[in-house]
Amino acid sequence: xxxxxxxxFASGSPGQSVTISCTxxxxxxxxxxxxxxxxxPKLMIFDVTERPxxxxxxxxxxxxxxxxxxxxxxxxxxxxxxxxxxxxxxxFIWVFGGGTKLTVL
Amino acid sequence: xxQLVESGGALVQPGGSLKxxxxxxGLTFSGGPMNWVRQAPGKGLEWVSHIDSSRTxxxxxxxxxxxxxxxxxxxSLYLQMHSLRVEDTAVYYCVTDNHWAFDYWGQGTLVTVSx
Numbered sequence: 001x002x003x004x005x006x007x008x009f010a011s012g013s014p015g016q017s018v019t020i021s022c023t024x025x026x027x028x029x030x031x032x033x034x035x036x037x038x039x040x041p042k043l044m045i046f047d048v049t050e051r052p053x054x055x056x057x058x059x060x061x062x063x064x065x066x067x068x069x070x071x072x073x074x075x076x077x078x079x080x081x082x083x084x085x086x087x088x089x090x091x092f093i094w095v096f097g098g099g100t101k102l103t104v105l
Numbered sequence: 106x107x108q109l110v111e112s113g114g115a116l117v118q119p120g121g122s123l124k125x126x127x128x129x130x131g132l133t134f135s136g137g138p139m140n141w142v143r144q145a146p147g148k149g150l151e152w153v154s155h156i157d158s159s160r161t162x163x164x165x166x167x168x169x170x171x172x173x174x175x176x177x178x179x180x181s182l183y184l185q186m187h188s189l190r191v192e193d194t195a196v197y198y199c200v201t202d203n204h205w206a207f208d209y210w211g212q213g214t215l216v217t218v219s220x
Contacts, residue, residue: 029205033150040198040213041150046206084150088205092162094140094152 004085004097011103012075020100022068022085029088030068032061034081035099041084045070072102080104107131107209109199114214121189125214127182127199132209138202139182141173143195144213151195154184155202167193189218 005023012018022030030048033041043052045061048068058073068087072079085097113125125141138157144150154173155162161173172185182199196213 027205031206033207035150040210041207042210043206043208046204046208050204052208086150086152086207092155092157092160093164094155096150096152099149 003095004087006083006085006097006100008098008100009103010100011105012072013105014075014077016075017071017073018075018102019069019071020083020085020102022070022087022097023066024095025063025066025068025085025087027088027090028063030061030063031086032059032070033084033086034079035084036081044083075104077104107201109201109209109211111197111199111211111214114197114216116217116219117189118220119189119191119218121218122185122187123189123216124186125184125197125199125216127184127211129180129182129199129201132201139173139175140200140202140207141182141184142198142200142207142210143193144198145192145195148195153197156182157202186216189216191218194218 032045035041048063049061060071062069082099084099089095108130111127140155141153156173170188174183198213199211200207201209
């Protein structure tokens with residue numbers, strides 16, 4: 001059950017776009033989570049590209065080969081958080097990435 | 106509104122046991138897939154266990170020591186933990202599972218393993 005690889009840090013200015021990568025995904029069941037300090041994580045993307053109801057369309061997901069990506073467009077101050085990817089590793093087992101701290105400059 | 110409320114977290118000595126509970130409301134729980142996910146202080150997320158109508162699975166780090174169970178009549182999920190180690194110290198989240206993603210999370214309960 002090897003962890004997925006994410007860059008530890010990412011940053012961008014308000015209005016810009018930022019992309020966070022997640023390497024080592026072996027299935028199309030990739031999801032992304034946003035976690036603000038002291039709060040539980042929140043689902044932002046599932047099945048690589050799908051957004052749950054209520055998640056702004058500024059958040060989008062993609063995947064190429066074994067690397068999944070989360071793109072946040074039109075960065076806003078409230079997007080500053082830690083983002084985690086996760087993927088099914090088969091047989092109802094999941095692995096998480098180490099998390100990426102996104103800073104809005 | 107979906108709500109998941111965990112309880113049972115405590116300070117326990119290494120080698121000890123503890124049982125966590127999670128009460129689910131606001132959704133049809135019976136047979137639905139559920140998970141436990143944990144987060145050590147200042148660290149990332151770690152999937153711990155999954156349960157559905159036909160299987161229970163565990164991360165290698167807890168296999169043989171932790172047992173997940175459910176009581177559909179009580180809309181409750183449980184995590185029985187034995188042989189606890191210092192590295193099991195974490196906030197434990199009860200999480201629903203939809204489309205292979207973790208969609209609803211509880212607020213978490215803190216387990217501290219220390220002498």
